Amino acid sequence: MRTSRERLLLAPRPRTLAVLLLVQSLGACSMFGWHGSKPGATPDNAPTIQSLSKREIVIEPDPGIPADEDKAIAAYRNFLAVTPEADKRAEAQRRLGDLAMASADNANAANPTPSGTPDYTAAIAQYRDYLKTYPNDPTNDRVIYQLARAQEQGGHLEEALATLDLLVAKYPQTRYRDEAQFRRGELLFTLRQYPKAEQAYTLVLGGDKLGTFHERALYMQGWSRFKQGNLEEALGSFFGALDGKIVGIKDDDLDKSEALTRADKELVDDTLRVIGISLANLKGAESIPAYITSNDRRSYEFRVYQQLGQLYLKQERPKDAADTYAGFARLNPLDAQAPAMQAQVIAIDQDAGFDQLALAAKKDYVAQYGLDGEFRKANPEGWEHAQPLVKTALAELAQRYHSQAQKTKAQADYVEAAKWYRAWLAEFGSDPEAPENNFLLAEVLYESGQFAASAVEYEKTAYEYPTHPHSADAGYSALLAHAAEQKGVSGDALAPMQRAGVDSELRFAAAFPADSRTPAVLTNAADTLFKLHDNERAASVAEQVLALQPPATPAQRRVAWTLVAHTSFEAGQFDRAEKAYGEVLALAPANDPARGELTERLAASIYKQGEQARTAGDNKAAAESFARVAVAAPGSAIRENAEYDAAASLIALKDWAGATKTLEGFRQHYPKSPLQPEVTARLALAYGEQQQWAPAAAQYERIALAPTTTPEGATRARAALWQAATLYERAAASDPDSVKAGKPRPADAAANRALAAKDYDRYLKQYPSPLEPAVEAHWRLAQLAHIDGNAAVESAQMHAIFVADQNGGAARTNRTRTLGAMAALDAAQPVLEAYQKVALVEPLAKNLNLKKAKMQDALKAYAVASDYGVAEVTTAATYRVAALYQDFAKSLTTSQRPKKLSKLELEQYNELLEEQADPYVEKAIALHGINASRTTQGIYDEWVKKSFDALKTLQPARYNKTEHSEATVDAIR
Template sequence: MSNAPLLVLLAAAAIWPFGRDRDREKPVEPTGTIKDLERATVEVDTQAPIVGSEAKAMESYRLFLDVASDDPVLKAEAMRRLADLQLETADAEELATNLQALGTLGSTIEMYEQLLTSYPNYAKNDLVLYQLARAYEAEGRIDESLATLDRLIEEYPRTAHLDEAQFRRGETLFVQKRYGESERAYAYVVGVGESSAFYEQSLYKHGWALFKQQEYDESLTSFFALLDRQLGTDNDASGDRDPAVLYSAMGRAQQELVDDTFRVLSIGFSYLDGPESISRHFNRRGARPYSFIAYTNLGDLYLEQERYQDAADAYHAFVELDPYHAKAPLLQVEVIEAFKKGAFADLVLEGKESFVETYGPGSPYWQRFTFEQQPEVVAHLKSNVTDLAAYHHAQAQATRDADEYAAAARWYRTYLQSFPDDANAGATNFLLAEVLYESGSFRDAAFEYERTAYAYPFHDTAGEAGYAALLAYAKHEEQLTGAPRAEWHRRGIDSALKFAETYPAHAEAGTVQTDAAEKLFALGEFRRARDVGRQVVARVPPVEPALQRTAWTVVAHSEFDLADFAAAETAYLQLAAFVPVGDPERGEITERIASSIYKQGEQARTAGQLGAAVDHFLRVGQAAPASQVRATAQYDAGAALIQMGDWQRATSVLEDFRTAFPDHALAADVTTKLAVAYVEAGNSARAAGEFERIADGDGPVEVRREALWRSAELYETTGQGAAAAAAFGRFVYRYPSPVAEAVEARQKLIDMSGAAGNHAERARWMRDLVAADAAAGAERTDRT
């Protein structure tokens, strides 16, 4: 036997909606054509599978008929059941492995026909006609099947199978493209309502029958009635009644039916007035929770047809209808995407601006929902704000237009105000600062750079922002004068210190920190300058030598100005290591070292620590023998030793001073101190010589006169008669007045001449004394 009848039977079983085992079907992959949509079906299970052995049951009915029962009712029932079983056997899945069953189909039809003929009054002839129609179709005798269904409807208008028969007629008529008749057949089942197992299938096919007759507007009622059943009608539905939840809970075939229904609706609306048709329908029937899908699918259809403006209009129609619906922002996104695909750049920009203005934080939309409820909308909001800011920023860089810079800054600020805790907030804040800097708003740029660097968790541009803030500070400072400039300068230093502290590993941190130390020193803030400078030289890894040199300079100068001269000395010695011999600053540093040591001596002297003072003063000559302060230091050392009564050391130090600095301004004073020291040390001979130096010096007359007399006396007491006589003689000639002292000097000379046996010299000084007394006038006394 040929396989062709088998294929026909299998094909017929596949489209027969009443008795097939749908649980064993493989779903058909959806396609996008109208033909595909026409073939969509609703699952209908009209009878449970037969349990037991059909073969045994048929054998029993055959035996019963062979016995030829005299009861016509029983015989008719047996014939019907045998024919039904034979038909079921032909329609069962096991038919594929039992080709012999094909031979029973003809006898089945004959059996139904014989039953109708032999028992015209049989109570179940309506069921016989239904099964006969089914058997005809299974054998491909479509016209006879349809005629049988027509007879069933006409003869048994109250049959329980009437809705099934009408639906079956509708299916056959639809396949024969007799759409008007099929529409009426489906309409009957729709009229039966939800009690019919074929109600939903009939709604779908009724809509299609009208669609095929180009009754697009009329077809909407059936299609939307089907969607109402599948997705609900409560526009405020949520939870388990939400259309998305209902859809996700559907089986694949049911989902495909919903998809196909929306698809044919979209085609119908495209044949009508597009989105206006959708709006008219819902205005008449009321909004539905799935309304947005109708607009979305129509827009999608237009996109497939590359009708980009129409697509955007379709999406936007829903936004206009219900702008604060949960899904409205997503349709506005589709508007933007449609413009983008159509390369309508200006409209894309307008669409993004409209989206942000309509759905930005603070809009009525967010009075209905939270960010947590609508993460997809939030993501689009972020994306659109970012795109707008980036667009205007790029335009500003290309044109240098102030309005473009302002627009970019506005959108960056919108993002930050809307999403202050977003992971990208730091990077966005950096871009805001960049826009402000590029537009010349250096003050605001500095603040935004600082916010970027320090107000967010660490991010990729944080360190760069901290450094850029310093550049903005410098730029704005150039625009200021007077007190505002000074205040801004200090703020810039504070920002620099914060940058170095927060981002110590940044490539510019060492340079910035060093510069801040210099600026603090220039402002006279020596403690801060010193502390910052020490931070620079303590950095690990160390900064480059030039920066270390600068930092040690700040530290040393600051310590000196803070009167911490010991620390200053140490710092200058550290600094010296970075200043090579021959460098112009080398001499200055040496002088600073000497000054620091000398100052330590002064401090010790003031504190009464004369021994320590002497050590420091003498250390100057050791540390910096060529320094300008060395002479003063050595002099002060001698003076301190005298004050201490250390005459031996004092004379040694002062003699060294005289040797090293013979022409120094303090040389005369050194002689005086040496004279005192020698006297106190008991070295009158050396003291006499020092007093003579004083007498021969350029000091005040009284000092010189007194020194000469003292010198003469010391010469006399040490047995240096000639030196003493010479000194007294000089005294007489240099200082004839006051007369009394000059007379006393002459008397000394008379006595010394007499003692020496020089009578002529004694007589000369006696005559001179008499003459001096005679000429003394008012100064004459009994003594003279």
Template sequence: KDKKSKEKLPKAKSGVIADVSESQKEFEKRATQKQDISDLATDADEAALPEAELQTAGAMEAIELYKNLLVKYPYYERNDQVLYQLSRAYEETGQIEKAMVVLNQLVKDYPGSRHFDEAQFRRAEYFFTRKKYLDSEEAYQAVLDIGVGSVFYELSLYKQGWVYFKQDMYEEALNDFIALLDYKIASGFDFENIENAIEKKRIDDTYRVISLSFSYLGGPQAIVDYFDKHGLRDYEASIYSHLGEYYLETRRYADAAQSYNFFVERNPLHKVAPHFHIRVIEIYLAGGFPKLVVEAKKNFASNYGLRSTYWTFHDINSSPEVLAYLKANLADLANHYHALYQDKRLVKDKPENFNEASRWYRAYLESFPEDVKAPVMNFQLAELLLENANFRDAALEYERTAYSYPVHEKSDSAGYAAVYAYREHLKVAPQSERMVIKREIIRSSLQFADIYPKHEKAPLVMVAATDDLYELKDYVLAVKTGRKMLEVYPNAEKGLRRSAWLVVAHGSFDLTSYQDAELGYIQVLALSEKDDADREKITENLAASIYKQGEQALKLEDYKLAAAHYLRVGQVTPAAKIRPTADYDAAAALISLKDWKQAADVLLAFRANFPKHELQPEITKKLAIVYREDGKQLLAAGEFERIEREATNADLRREALLEAADLYEAGGDQDSALKVYQRFVAAFPEPIDFVLETRQKIADIFKKKNDMVSYTAQLDIIVKTDARAGKARTDRTRFLAANAALYLSQPVYDEFVAIKLVKPFKKNLDKKKAQMKVAIDTYTKLVDYGVGDVTAAVTYQIAEIYLQFSRSLVESERPDNLNAEELEQYELAIEEQAYPFEEKAIKVHEKNMELLATGIYNDWIDKSIARLSVMVPARYARPEMPSEFISSLTQQAYVPVTPAATTQPVM
């Protein structure tokens, strides 16, 4: 189990991390073994012996020679060299104890020998291997006392440190080990570029034993305390690293991480700080501390993000390992918190996990915007935002993923997701923002469809954008986009093509491009199912687009084209609700063209096709006009009668009946005209002027039919009706009544004329006088009407009454019993009786002449003038009249205007 766990220890990925793959036991055994000093040993002066003897002597023989030499020459000045050689010979023959005796004598007797430091070092090594640490310490110190001039100085420092270490004197050991490192630096040694493997190994060993010492002194805090006391060193990092790795080797994960953290906390800007931080993360991973791993990664990202202070002191490009780890670390953090956010068990932590995930995604993208994985990370950030209902931010990140990187595997998916996110945002956005969001949806949709036209959702997105444009009333772009969709995706799903065509049709209609709208609606219907619920609506729109083309033509006064379009509504969409209106307007356009025949055909078709339509009354009116204008009075009259039957407005009914009657009369159908006039007066007793006007027309028809009884009856009604009208009387009613009364007065006159002055003369004379009075009174009453023509007629008739009475007297039957004289006397008497009446006749006729002065001139006046010219030829029958009189007459006389009949336009 331990072996397996050991194999799982993380191997340092950075070269700045100490290598402690060697176990501590093996390390101490190797590091404390006797040092090979063959390359450091001083060369002995072989001249101490005869050359010939040295050449022929072996090791054992050399020992004897050196011993004899010392005995023979006890005071020889170079005996230190002899002793040195003797000690080496003993060592070569394995006689270590004897060698030490010789070395002890050498250092005792010859402290100034050039072999003194080596001898002391060899003695120290001897003592050390035998754990005689005090003796060893004394010997090493003797070398150190010589100073840096000794080639054994460095090794002595190193080994003396171990002496103290072995005696648990860790701080003393540290002093020597630190002194050794200081010595190396002072000597110009470059720890980062050690070419000699042995040197490198010794330095590493020194770091490791230092770390072990600090571990026994309390760990990283001991390092801090030591260097605070003895001064900081540039190589402290290696000490912390070795300490950390030592702890890691022994599975003391927390202590291992703490060792690195102590250094990083105190040296955050040190070049190796990020490497140490990475090692902390690796240690936590190895120890199985996920929470600590996450926290360490977060700290690493914060401390060594590309915007951190660290990089103001270091070249980013010189730290590819750190950058690579930072990149991976940011990705790990983002993915970690994203996964936690998605964990249904951690609902309460969602806000915090969302913020963390979002933070690290953004940190990654800010730090490595051009990295090959940046698009995927951007996409994941957008997904996170979408999951958190941050729809607008999600849309922006999806767009960034789709359009801000070279094409990648998520490009088109991100583009589509951006549109989706915008639409989700629209669902929850306040009303004040909806318009802006809709514009963003459209922009994003069109961008997606334009850049990724091969995406399976591109047609759908484009159609949706088209719908949005139409909803925003951007009809020009809506139609343009719809047409583009149909061009780019001619084989798109049927429903999508239908939607696109629908917007093209609707948009064109709203832009008054009704011909394009018509074509669009035709396509929509072609793409719709037979049982489509909207088929009827689309058909109505198609009809409207055709109808609108008619309206456009009508505005241009192109009535022929307008009528053609209106009629096409019924041809293309026979069941459309607007068809009746279109047919009606077609008839109106044809009427404007005065194409009476086709207009009548259209109107009659309308009547047959839409018998219950509300426009039927209007159809009747237009047919009436069309027939009237086309000269078909009887047909027109029938339509006007129909107008009267269909209308509810009294004025319209009244006018329609009058028009119908007039048309019947004009068409020669007197009977029908008479019936209509009679219906009129029966149905509309008021206003009085219309009634009397119609009564006059009835009377005229009776007169034409020579039905004088009925004629007279109508005139009588006119007179009586006017008499009862009171304030409703008008000039016209008085005119009609006056003329009717004038005609009705004729029998009175005729009766007067009919009385002949025959026997019995007196009886007939009295009767005639009485009738004359009746006649004059009857005519005199007519003057009250105030109608000039009638007044003139009355004046003429009264004058004629007087004249007729005068002539009747003259022409009266004579008595049979008179002689010639008596008869003559009778004649004179008759003439005397008749003359005054003739004079009255002249004077009354002259009254008509006076009317000339008032501007009245008519047939009755002319007849009076004619009568006067006969009765008073001297005055009125002159062939020539003074020019002054003629001038005056010309200026005064004119034909009076008869009060107009009360009429109003029928239509």
């Protein structure tokens, strides 16, 4: 450690002002006398200590009266040579001294001597000669002053000092007293006679307070004391010197202040420097308050602390420097300069590597000068200046703890980092750096697991500031935060989080449509909305994905189309769903396992369109949609139902040909389908509507032959078998000459009759009861046998009808009775034929008896038929009985006559036959009459008509009349 004495010896010497003052004095002189300088006048362009050695003095010639000191001197010497008057000679000699002084000044200015010391020998000699000649002249104080000046300028410092001592001793009240004392002080200081120099400067200070030399004397007094080691007293002087220069100046950098001249700036700079040295050799900053004795000094107090702090830094004493700056801030917390001083503390601690101290200093700084500190209220202007460092300090605190947290992963560090980021944003939320710091706050929250809070800050960073480089990244990071928040969450708590995430995704996409991540973001948003059952929004967002330019990736478009498809399907927009599923399939690879399900979805969309059309009554559109399923998705499970429903729609349209084709295709493609029975029934209907009786019958046969275990099934099978038989029968009865499609050709008639007979026969075997259809089946078989000319079969079936009806008991019906009656009538036919075979020939008696017997058999047979009471059978039986009687009468009258009868006998024989025949004729007439009378009962069938025809012959007078009508003419008169 250096001693106080060593530090004093190492301190810089003050620059001398003697030369400066002499030059200024010279400037006040004229050729005819020196009038001195005005008190307090210090021209702004006066030479300074620093520039004096380099300054080149140029005296411009007077253009009006050119000056020539040599000629003037010669003139004065000539004047002295011829002038005897003492007073005039004195003035001339004094002028000669001044001219010699001026000549030396000018010569030195124009051509400096090699040694640097001007030659003032002539001036010195002239002044000394004058004093010797006029020792008691009352104006000698001026001459002595000039002599001292010439001696000092000529480098004779000790002689100059002695001359000045003479001046102040002999002329204590001279007007040059202050200047003389000041110059004495300068010479004494130069000669290192510091106590005497101090005394001289003190005498100056006791003079004119507003004089030119007062401030400089105060300054040099301080230096004189400083050189003597009287540091406390020196500081008093130095502070006094500053009082006259920098009180109230607000410029932070005095070198740039317009309130000071260049000379003043150098003086102030030196003064502050020596003050710093003095304080450093005392108690440092602790010594300063004793000298801050007024508000004026308080205005520049901070500069003293600054100077001392800078000195400590130069001396590599950072701790002392930091304490100095901190001391000012502590003592003057509301001073406008306090923030800058405290900022120096931070900078010093950082530069010195005092991390903990720097950290504490930063916290103190933001606490003292932040938004909510007292400093802002007390010193708004200073607060504005403090904010840049508050901003920096807050950012550094936040970043420090952030970096530390990333290393330690300690929650406390994350909390601290977030705290400082929030503090920064609270104060500088509108600063251009705010987005970046907001982003870092969000990062801290995310890294510490506060995902919900981080999402809020990411979104603020992305959307609440003007666009900045982190905007898109912040928006995307918010999405990651939402996703992280949702991990591990389930149940009712998850849905609100997912909705918040979707809102953030949509906000990102709206704000950054051109971002490369937007397609994926929108795709995920749409998928999430679908999972949340918000189908309408899911579809809308999916459409946004599909509308992106440039297009989204195939995978993203596939997801979007899938969502459009699903949502459209669930919304009943099946046409839109069909298109979307088609797009999805187009984007899916051929070996994609999902193709099967997608195909089923496509098929379902088309199928549902068919259902919608069917519900709306548009069976044509329904059929078309159902049919398209097989084209668009031939392997789909729903194709089976679709084809069946297509046929049903065609049936509803009565498009029987289309329905038939579709149903036959269905039967071929799906032989094991449970719908096959329905297909058969619908085919039966379709063929029937097209009058394709045989194919229709074949379908009914399938129904009838299908196995069944239920009563309903048995009933259906019985009805189908009956229908098959009747349709075959109908097919056989169709126009044999027709060549129209679907109708049997001539060769088919017999085959169809055989099929009909086969089914009727099968019916009778399987369903002998109930009675009526069984009897009807026998009847149909009889008719078919009749058509085919198979009399035996026909007779057998008719007999079966009769027997069945006769034995039917309570099961008999009108139909069975009718058919039984017809069967009875039919049964009478062979009896009638047996009667008809008997001819009345010889032996007449035998044959007549036989014929009568046969007639009785016939009458009995017809009586059985007639007894049924069936009108059409009764009329037939009545007619046939009447015809039988009529025929018997005729047979009698036309019977073979016995041989060998005479004419009379023959005539009598004939009359006898007629008499025997007449009752039969009467019976015939009576029976025909009964038939004819049935018209009154509303019965007029072919048998009644035939009875009328018979009566016309039997009773022509009654039944064979011709109606006559007379024409009338109406005349209009």
